[in-house]
Amino acid sequence: MSTTHRPYNFSAGPAVLPEEVLREAAAEMLDWHGSGMGVMEMSHRGKEFIAIHEAAERDLRELLAVPAHFHILFMQGGGLGENAIVPLNLSRGGAVDVVVTGAWSKKSAGEARKYADVAIAASNEADGHTSRPAPSSWQLRRGASYVHLCSNETIHGVEYGELPDLAALGSDAPLVVDCSSHILSRGIDWSRVGLAFAGAQKNIGPAGLTLVFVREDLLDRALPICPSAFEYKTVAAHGSMFNTPPTYGIYIAGLVFQWLKRQGGVAEMSRRADAKAQLLYGALDGSGGFYANKVAPEGRSRMNVPFFLRDESLNDAFLAGAREAGLLQLKGHKSVGGMRASIYNAMPIEGVQALVGYLNEFARRHG
Amino acid sequence: MSTTHRPYNFSAGPAVLPEEVLREAAAEMLDWHGSGMGVMEMSHRGKEFIAIHEAAERDLRELLAVPAHFHILFMQGGGLGENAIVPLNLSRGGAVDVVVTGAWSKKSAGEARKYADVAIAASNEADGHTSRPAPSSWQLRRGASYVHLCSNETIHGVEYGELPDLAALGSDAPLVVDCSSHILSRGIDWSRVGLAFAGAQKNIGPAGLTLVFVREDLLDRALPICPSAFEYKTVAAHGSMFNTPPTYGIYIAGLVFQWLKRQGGVAEMSRRADAKAQLLYGALDGSGGFYANKVAPEGRSRMNVPFFLRDESLNDAFLAGAREAGLLQLKGHKSVGGMRASIYNAMPIEGVQALVGYLNEFARRHG
Incomplete structure (x- = not known):
């Protein structure tokens, strides 16, 4: 089995599909x-x-x-x-x-x-x-x-x-x-x-x-x-x-x-969604305000995570670096601005881990 | 280049696509x-x-x-x-x-x-x-x-x-x-x-x-x-x-x-449609009544060619033999009955030649 993977695609839709399906x-x-x-x-x-x-x-x-x-x-x-x-x-x-x-x-x-x-x-x-x-x-x-x-x-x-x-x-x-x-x-x-x-x-x-x-x-x-x-x-x-x-x-x-x-159905998808969402919101909330998701915690989506950089002048650098790191389609919807990571069923936890790694590294470099 | 080809698919739609495209x-x-x-x-x-x-x-x-x-x-x-x-x-x-x-x-x-x-x-x-x-x-x-x-x-x-x-x-x-x-x-x-x-x-x-x-x-x-x-x-x-x-x-x-x-555009498709339609209608009209298309000649479609066997008790045998010969989806629409060959742009002349060969052979065997 190859250890290479495709870039991680965080598009809100049309969105990533399971590689097996493709x-x-x-x-x-x-x-x-x-x-x-x-x-x-x-x-x-x-x-x-x-x-x-x-x-x-x-x-x-x-x-x-x-x-x-x-x-x-x-x-x-x-x-x-x-x-x-x-x-x-x-x-x-x-x-x-x-x-x-x-x-x-x-x-x-x-x-x-x-x-x-x-x-x-x-x-x-x-x-x-x-x-x-x-x-x-x-x-x-x-x-x-x-x-x-x-x-x-x-x-x-x-x-x-x-x-x-x-x-x-x-x-x-x-x-x-x-x-x-x-x-x-x-x-x-x-x-x-x-x-x-x-x-x-x-x-x-x-x-x-x-x-x-x-x-x-x-x-x-x-x-x-x-x-x-x-x-x-x-x-x-x-x-x-x-x-x-x-x-x-x-x-x-x-x-x-x-x-x-084959993956275990909707119950398994729900468990994975919890894990992926906790990981990502945790990174945003733990960034000391470098990043922010503005949704009230009880209403936060496990699928679509909009977030903002405190310093929005860094947006272009953030997106360019993300693309370089193989993290695609993170730009927020034009009506909201900022960033958005959509982490649907077909997004593996490894993709969210890679995103969190990049979030932390970018914050260290620019914080 | 392989000399094998896929079966010829005469579906009225969804219909055959050019193999290059697939x-x-x-x-x-x-x-x-x-x-x-x-x-x-x-x-x-x-x-x-x-x-x-x-x-x-x-x-x-x-x-x-x-x-x-x-x-x-x-x-x-x-x-x-x-x-x-x-x-x-x-x-x-x-x-x-x-x-x-x-x-x-x-x-x-x-x-x-x-x-x-x-x-x-x-x-x-x-x-x-x-x-x-x-x-x-x-x-x-x-x-x-x-x-x-x-x-x-x-x-x-x-x-x-x-x-x-x-x-x-x-x-x-x-x-x-x-x-x-x-x-x-x-x-x-x-x-x-x-x-x-x-x-x-x-x-x-x-x-x-x-x-x-x-x-x-x-x-x-x-x-x-x-x-x-x-x-x-x-x-x-x-x-x-x-x-x-x-x-x-x-x-x-x-x-x-x-x-x-790449094929030469719509003008070339029109030339091919003429050739394919002439070949197929010619075979039907030349079958001595074994097959019949009932549309007035000036209104005959170059794309969709419904036809009937004189002896409709042979319909199932006709379709089974066609499938065996690699000629697919020839059954007529349920509201009309009989047969229908749709010969769209993506159907090569070789497909129509194969169909005509089968039409002639089937008529010889059962005529």
């Missing part, structure tokens, strides 16, 4: 399992692709223990697409309560206003999206069509580990969860969820694939103006094959699901 | 051009992917001689998605005239009814979608928001080689062309087009990528209910990066565009 995909590119075709060349209606599709769905259902009364849909359009597709399917033109904890949920609220009466149930905008509003403080309206929560804010690095129990908060609305950037890094309590969605390009792999988990009883609510290709009921009735699905993305996601199972 | 993609899977990342792992905002994206758009613009006043958009949702996205963007809730020449344009008409006052300008449904209604016979309404034409019907195999001149027919509406299944097999007269779209999974490659060419002056017409991620104006303003684009699909499409340029 090797499998490369090896099968011209001929999948003796079929004489690459996966990209297969009819989605043929037995070869149907086998790939069914295995991916089955493995995902197993990994997240998705109950039988939830449909798993493989769709297109990404998180921004879902910001419209969800209210088109679920709002009935009525009331929608949105919890704003960062850029993504703010966008979700804005887009839903095209179709529904949106109210902000809670917001951390006043503190620059660094706090995590406690569910007990949310203003929830009775009779709302749904409550929208982004359970991990990719840009601002605010995460809800446990999902709220809306019923216990006095709400009768289904919870809609945008879990794009931490899906499969922890379990999901499906008894608290009506619908969950995730763009695949963060913690799974290929951009252009969107996963939707929707409870059976919520399929009948679409507005008549909902495009057929994005109507959950239609997509579910056709087993995600109403229109040609993003076949290669489903294949890659399926390889990732198999890799996750 | 080999490049496999070789670059773990490390694109020394970047230390595979293409699937790159941020869409990074300089590496931006270079890939810009090259793909530039090459496509060159290949199809797309004028500067057309935007090229890389979107998601496929042809069925566009059936809603087009009227959401262009109909203004007004009149839309649709030319029905097969299953795809019929679906387009049905979906547009959600948003617009749809009339059928012409239809070949009465003859089982085998004729090609002459533009001079179309019933076009003055003041229509647009006229929809599917210029190549993948399922029924009816093709318009030349696009109609709507102005000469007395219409002031822009022409919308669904050219999914013959894009890049012939030139497009942009002076006759308002908007063209194509799902990439037929004559380009990866499913989950949709190409949209839209004339600058048509960007301002979207209905307020149009989802932002599918609003052409928004997508154009963000250079197809309003939401994360299907990055790997764009990369593969870009490799296909480079391959097309």
